[in-house]
Amino acid sequence: MVMDESQWVPEREGTVSTKLLQKAGAAPFVPVGIGGFALVVAYGLYRLKARGKMKMSMHLIHTRMAAQACVVGAITLGATYTVYKDYLLKPAADRAQK
Numbered sequence: 001m002v003m004d005e006s007q008w009v010p011e012r013e014g015t016v017s018t019k020l021l022q023k024a025g026a027a028p029f030v031p032v033g034i035g036g037f038a039l040v041v042a043y044g045l046y047r048l049k050a051r052g053k054m055k056m057s058m059h060l061i062h063t064r065m066a067a068q069a070c071v072v073g074a075i076t077l078g079a080t081y082t083v084y085k086d087y088l089l090k091p092a093a094d095r096a097q098k
Contacts, residue, residue, distance in 0.1 A: 029075065032074045033070060033071040033075060036071065036073070036074060041067055044059070044063030
């Protein structure tokens with residue numbers, strides 16, 4: 001089977017979408033953080049017109065802080081879930097086997 005060379009991707013290198021899918025499988029809260037970040041940025045752009053007397057710099061700072069809070073929150077939830085899964089569920093399963 002002959003493959004077109006323009007479609008060939010080295011084994012270690014992948015496209016952005018394949019890397020994101022691999023990361024989502026390993027750490028399911030990564031797409032949650034990316035999605036929250038995108039939602040906050042979209043909302044900030046939507047609210048840009050109706051910011052009133054607020055300075056542009058203050059609006060951008062608040063939007064950045066909210067977007068970072070979404071990402072940090074997703075990382076925290078992921079770390080908490082991993083600790084729960086690795087250290088609280090596994091010992092209970094080990095006790096059940098004994």
